[in-house]
Amino acid sequence: MIEKDVIIVGGGAAGFFAAINIAELNPNLKVAILERGSEGLQKVKVSGGGRCNVTHAEFIPQELIKNYPRGEKELLGPFHQFMTGDTIDWFEKRGVALKIEEDGRMFPVSNSSQTILDCFLSEAQKHDVEVLYNNSVKSIAKFENKWLIKTSNADFLTQKLLIATGSNSKIWELLSNLGHTIIQPVPSLFTFDIKDDRIKEIPGVVAQNVEVKVVDSNLWSEGPLLITHVGMSAPSILKLSAFGAVELAKRNYKFQIEINFIKQSFEDCLDVLKELKHDLAKKSVFKSTQFDLPKRLWQKLVLATNMNEESRWADLNKSQLEGLAAQLTQAVFNVTGKSTFKEEFVTAGGVDLKEINFKTFESKLHNNLFFAGEVINVDAVTGGFNFQNAWTSGYIAAKSIAEC
Known part of the structure; x- marks a missing residue:
């Protein structure tokens, strides 16, 4: 049995972003990411034609939410907490400069998604975030007021659990077993x-x-x-x-x-x-x-x-x-x-928004269970908006986890 203070299921954009922020905000916490594949961040790698459309140059929350067919009402508060400008600032403080294109999309100045991958991997290493590859989650259950996660490789015990797997039918099934309502996923974009x-x-x-x-x-x-x-x-x-x-x-x-x-x-x-x-x-x-x-x-x-x-x-x-x-x-x-649309497979569907506290991104059904990214029923039009949801939800969940 491997015990950690925080376990994040999903080694994608939201998972890495949350993990780095948790470790930075509270260095005393032992944080681990469980990734089912042999390498993470693959969706980030192919996004934007390999350039990574990090966010969109829309700086007014009331305007930004209009780009979310599902989640428009719920994201207004979170965007007041962590917005496009915060995303730009976060990356620039870590050496990643962003540029705005004519249509408002924002990319790394390098024009390469590898810049974002390198940033995440180096920041994770810097803050002692452990990334455990080839750990496909088989079950999630309560155990003595903690979370027991069984994977294809090991059993993990944690106080706080963050689900950031994106569109994943297996994880949705496990969350359904915990009592969460899953909105049937359908393709979007x-x-x-x-x-x-x-x-x-x-x-x-x-x-x-x-x-x-x-x-x-x-x-x-x-x-x-x-x-x-x-x-x-x-x-x-x-x-x-x-x-x-x-x-x-x-x-x-x-x-x-x-x-x-x-x-x-x-x-x-x-x-x-x-x-x-x-x-x-x-x-x-x-x-x-x-x-x-x-x-x-x-x-x-x-x-x-x-x-x-x-x-x-x-x-x-x-x-x-x-x-x-x-x-x-x-x-x-x-x-x-x-x-x-290209490699950018996006779905509408996921954890019912009524079962999430959008001030913290914590489950309303279970204490110390958090969500970030597209695992919940939020999706956006193309142009960097899905990533902005990942950064916002990842940061707010991280802040909640680091403080409580």
Whole structure:
């Protein structure tokens, strides 16, 4: 039996961040991380295309919470305790400078996730945090007012237990056995699979500012849209997948979306097209790209409106003008499935938020049981927000553990 003051289950972002802070805030505590694999921090390593999107340059808690489909209300208080600025300060004090990109995402100046891994590993070593690899947790139980954790390698006893495993069905099952309610996990942050002649053969085309709605629902989002080899991606789609995660799972990922490529009403668009019919009378519609749309996308939408490459503006009848306006503002696409967004697999689901004290991230059902990161039913849109939740929850749990 190995005894520690604090055991952290999960050697990912939230686990390492919490462990380092606990050891720093209270050097008298013996802290150990149990990692099921032969190396930890693998999700950190591949995040942001290998650059690690550490956080997002949003410094107002009330605005930051809007990026969390699940956890928006609960995270307002925690973000007042540990916010984006605190994250930047934490890393910079440890020699990791961060930079802000145009879209607000923040990365290490080195442009390498290895910088973050090296920081965590060196800080863990500096503060005598023991990282025990190849320790897959088999059971968690109360034992003489302490926590008994049995792994594939050993038995551990601890006063305080922090679960920071992310999306882990085995751990959720063990927590369920302890009486916690687990919200059924479903994928979040995914791209849409779409087969349609209007986007065929134009992968890589980006429409910079569109509005996307799920037909027969209240779900919508806006932002850039990327056409891919299998369908559609980019922020407008990813935000929709995150906020619609539960609803889209119920639909088995088969549904329709309506896209407004120019963010104008059908009527306003039709008025513009009528003016163009007059102003560009002798020109080819196919070759006269409008509304700042990518040329190849415009041409696909024109061909979808009962026209050919030779059709002139002057020759367009009422039906063709209305058809083009509909393609630009009300284009409907059939989604037939989903694909994981890069390596960043995120789920909606986990420990029910009603069973967590968000001032401490301690379980309301069991004393000295804490949570951090995505093991709870919190998830975010892409852009560094999931990591900010990891840092905030990890720090507040660490502070609670170190003080009590």
